Amino acid sequence: MFRLFLSCCNLNSSLLCRTTASEICKVNYSDRAVKSSKNILYTQTIQKMHIPALRLNNGNVIPAIGYGTSRENDEALEKALDSALKAGYRHIDTAHFYMNEKPIGNVLNRWITEGKLKREEIFLVTKLPPFGNRPAGVKKYLKQSLENLQVEYVDLYLIHGPFGVKDVEEVPHPGISSGNFELDTTDILSVWKEMENQMNAGLAKAIGVSNFNKSQIERLLKNCTIKPSCLQIEIHGYLQQNELVDFCKTNNIIVTAFSPLGSRSMTSFSAKRGTKLDLPDVLSDPTIQKIAKKHSKTEAQVMLRFDIQRGIIPIPKSSNPERMQQNLDIFEFELDEQDLKELKSLDAGIRFFHFRNVGCIAEHPEYPFENKF
Ligand SMILES: *[C@@H]1O[C@H](CO)[C@@H](O)[C@H](O)[C@H]1NC(C)=O
Ligand SMILES: *[C@@H]1O[C@H](CO)[C@@H](O)[C@H](O)[C@H]1NC(C)=O
Ligand SMILES: *[C@@H]1O[C@H](CO)[C@@H](O)[C@H](O)[C@H]1NC(C)=O
Numbered sequence: 001m002f003r004l005f006l007s008c009c010n011l012n013s014s015l016l017c018r019t020t021a022s023e024i025c026k027v028n029y030s031d032r033a034v035k036s037s038k039n040i041l042y043t044q045t046i047q048k049m050h051i052p053a054l055r056l057n058n059g060n061v062i063p064a065i066g067y068g069t070s071r072e073n074d075e076a077l078e079k080a081l082d083s084a085l086k087a088g089y090r091h092i093d094t095a096h097f098y099m100n101e102k103p104i105g106n107v108l109n110r111w112i113t114e115g116k117l118k119r120e121e122i123f124l125v126t127k128l129p130p131f132g133n134r135p136a137g138v139k140k141y142l143k144q145s146l147e148n149l150q151v152e153y154v155d156l157y158l159i160h161g162p163f164g165v166k167d168v169e170e171v172p173h174p175g176i177s178s179g180n181f182e183l184d185t186t187d188i189l190s191v192w193k194e195m196e197n198q199m200n201a202g203l204a205k206a207i208g209v210s211n212f213n214k215s216q217i218e219r220l221l222k223n224c225t226i227k228p229s230c231l232q233i234e235i236h237g238y239l240q241q242n243e244l245v246d247f248c249k250t251n252n253i254i255v256t257a258f259s260p261l262g263s264r265s266m267t268s269f270s271a272k273r274g275t276k277l278d279l280p281d282v283l284s285d286p287t288i289q290k291i292a293k294k295h296s297k298t299e300a301q302v303m304l305r306f307d308i309q310r311g312i313i314p315i316p317k318s319s320n321p322e323r324m325q326q327n328l329d330i331f332e333f334e335l336d337e338q339d340l341k342e343l344k345s346l347d348a349g350i351r352f353f354h355f356r357n358v359g360c361i362a363e364h365p366e367y368p369f370e371n372k373f
Contacts, residue, residue, distance in 0.1 A: 051063055051064065051065065051088060051090070051328065051331070052064040052308075052331060054254055054311075054313065056156075056206050056229040056230065056254055057227060057229050057252045057253070057254075058205065058206045058226075058229050060155065060205055060206060061123075062091060062123050062155070062156070062230075062254060062313065063089075063090050063091035063123055063313075064308060064313055065089070065091065065304065065308070065313060065314055065315070065316075065327070065328060065330070066089065066091035066092065066093045066123070066125070066256065066313060066314070066315035067081070067084040067089035067091065067092050067093065067315065067316075067317075067324070068093050068258060068315035068316055068317040069081070069092065069093060069094045069098060069100055069104065069317065070098055070100070070317060071098045071099050071100055072100070072319070074100070074102065074103040075103075076319060077100055077103045077104070077319075078103045078106060078107050079319075080318075080319040080324075081103070081104060081107045082107055083321040083324055084324050085107070085111060085116075085117070086321075087321065087324045087325045087328055088328055089324070089328065090121055090122055090123060091122075091123040091125070091313075091315070092104065092108075092122060092123070092124050092125065093125045093232075093256070093258075093315045094124075094125065094126050094127075094149075095126055095127035095129070095158075095160055096126060096127060096128065096129040096132070096141050096144065096145050096148075096160075097127065097129040097130070097160055101126060101145055101148035101149050102148045104148075104149060105148050105149040105150040105151070106150075108122060108124075108149065108150065108151070109150045119151060119152075122155075123155045123156070124149065124151060124154050124155050124156075125154065125155060125156040125157075125158065125232075125256075126145045126149065126154050126157060126158075127157070127158040127159070127160035127210060128141055128142065128157065128158070128159050128160055128191075128195075129141055129160055130160060130161055130163060130164055130165045130181070131164070131165050131166065131167045131168070132164075132167065133159065133161075133162075133163070133164030133165070133184070133186045133191055134164060134167075134184070134186070134187075134190075134191060135190050135191060135193065135194040136194075137167060137191075138191060138194040138195055138197075138198055139194065139197075139198060139203075142154075142157060142198050142203055142204065143203075145157075146203065152202075152203075153202060153203055153204060153205060154203070154204050154205070155204075155205045155206060156204065156205065156206045156207070156208060156229065156230055157195065157198065157199070157203075157204035157206075157207050157208075158207070158208045158209055158210045158230065158232055159188070159191060159192070159195065159208075159209045159210065159212070160210050160211065161210060161211040161212075161355070161368070162186065162188055162209070162211065162212050162213075162216050162366040162367075162368050163183070163186055163355075163361055163364035163366045163367055163368075164183075164184045164185070164186035164191075164364075164366075165181040165182055165183055165184055165359075165361075166181075166182040166183070166184045167184075168182075181358065181359035181360065181361060182359075183359075183360060183361075183363065183364050185365070186364070186365075186366050188212075188216060188219065188220065188366060189219065189220070189223050192207075192220055192223075192224055193224075193225075195207045195226075196224065196225055196226045199226060206229040206230065207226065207228060207229060208228040208229045208230030208231060208232070208253070208254075209228050209230075209231055209232075210231070210232035210233065210258075211232075211233060211353075211355075211368055212231060212368060213244070213368040213369070214243070214244055214247050216366065216368060217231065217247070217248075217251075217253070221251060227251070227252070227253070228253055229253065229254060230253060230254045230255070230256060231244070231248050231253050231254075231255050231256070232255075232256040232257075232258055232315075233255065233256075233257065233258070234257070234258055234259050234351060234352065234353045235255070235257035235258075235259075235260060235307065235312060235314075236257070236259055236260055236261060236262045236263075236282050236303065237262065237282045237283075237285060237288060237303055237306075237343065237346045237347075238262065238280065238282050238346060238347065238348045238349075238350040239347070239348070239349060239350055239351050239352075240344065240346075240347040241255075242347070245310065245311075245312060249311065254313060255311075255312045255313070256312070256313040256314075256315055257307050257312050257313065257314045257315065258315055258353075259352060259353065260303060260304060260307055260314035260315065260316050261282065261283055261300050261303055261304075261316055262279075262280075262281060262282025262283060262303075262352070263277075263279035263280065263281060263282065263352045264281070264283075267279055279352060280350065282303070283299040283300060283303065284299075285299075285346060287342050287343070287345075287346060288302055288303065288343070288346070291335070291339050291342065291343065294339070295333050295335075297330075297333060298326055300316070300323070300326065300327060301326060301327070301329065301330050301333075302335070302339075302343075303343075304316060304327055304330045305330045305333065305334075305335055306335060306340070306343050308330060308331070309334070309335055309340065351369065354369050355367075355369075
């Protein structure tokens with residue numbers, strides 16, 4: 001699979017030239033990065049940092065680490081994203097469902113207007129919300145996202161989940177405020193067809209899915225015209241998803257990992273809503289701590305590096321500028337065979353984001369996590 005990435009690497013591609021044009025973000029072929037991780041194509045030099053990128057099956061490149069966002073207050077998010085861009089993040093992950101696209105759009109627009117950034121230097125990802133999971137919903141919600149983000153296109157548009165809920169016109173985000181979804185039938189094949197149409201219309205450069213399981217992706221692959229470029233799923237030390245990751249590699253689908261550092265965001269998300277969850281803290285695992293100490297790195301850096309060496313793109317969240325910087329600083333060290341073996345042994349199939357606490361999602365016919373909870 002790694003060979004697949006390399007074989008489609010066209011060094012003369014206009015994409016690379018286009019990126020080279022800028023002051024802030026110079027494309028740099030770093031031998032070291034290519035050697036240390038076979039799937040890595042080239043690096044972007046941002047603020048003296050060399051950030052590698054992978055190639056999607058549509059030919060475009062995607063930075064090997066992203067900045068994950070979630071629903072926080074607008075002011076805090078604008079400040080955090082500003083720091084993230086300063087730190088060098090150029091791959092930004094959001095979703096209509098997070099209700100945070102507007103502040104993200106404000107920050108990007110500011111950077112672009114001030115000439116600090118070009119649109120094409122950003123890899124912007126957003127997602128079709130569950131209440132838009134029908135053919136007519138795709139264009140409707142993608143257009144809303146583009147307007148919120150103040151851009152003409154996104155680099156990657158994902159179906160947020162395989163399950164759909166009813167769209168209630170007067171309620172902008174059915175289910176979020178009430179926590180009560182009304183399930184709707186969802187035909188993922190006809191939704192996908194419409195995703196393809198939007199890509200062909202130029203509103204998304206690439207399309208993919210999130211929270212789909214293997215059999216759902218297989219159904220798409222059998223019936224699609226454009227193959228999904230990306231699968232975004234929960235991956236961390238205790239949920240490594242080897243089977244699904246291997247399946248995606250075989251099918252040239254890039255995997256992005258949400259919650260790459262474990263349960264922290266889930267724990268704080270629930271705490272804000274008054275539910276105290278007793279979830280294991282992945283980063284305090286003694287094995288991870290030992291390996292971090294060995295390399296003089298943080299536990300988070302070790303786990304992000306683990307993803308990189310597995311060919312997975314982590315999208316960690318952080319609002320702390322120092323930690324954001326640390327999370328990017330994972331391309332100058334390497335985990336050895338012994339580290340990898342020990343980290344692999346931590347896999348315990350512990351899923352934090354199973355959506356069983358979100359209304360009756362688990363009763364949806366397309367609920368993806370039936371067998372492996
Ligand atoms: C690219 O990165 C390498 C490795 O960090 C560095 O030695 C080299 O000078 C850089 N080249 C350019 C053109 O920036
Ligand atoms: C999807 O593909 C399978 C296998 O090629 C085929 O049997 C099935 O009819 C297709 N479904 C749709 C809705 O096109
Ligand atoms: C995948 O999702 C389908 C729903 O489309 C479900 O029937 C199936 O059990 C799921 N597979 C696994 C492995 O959970």
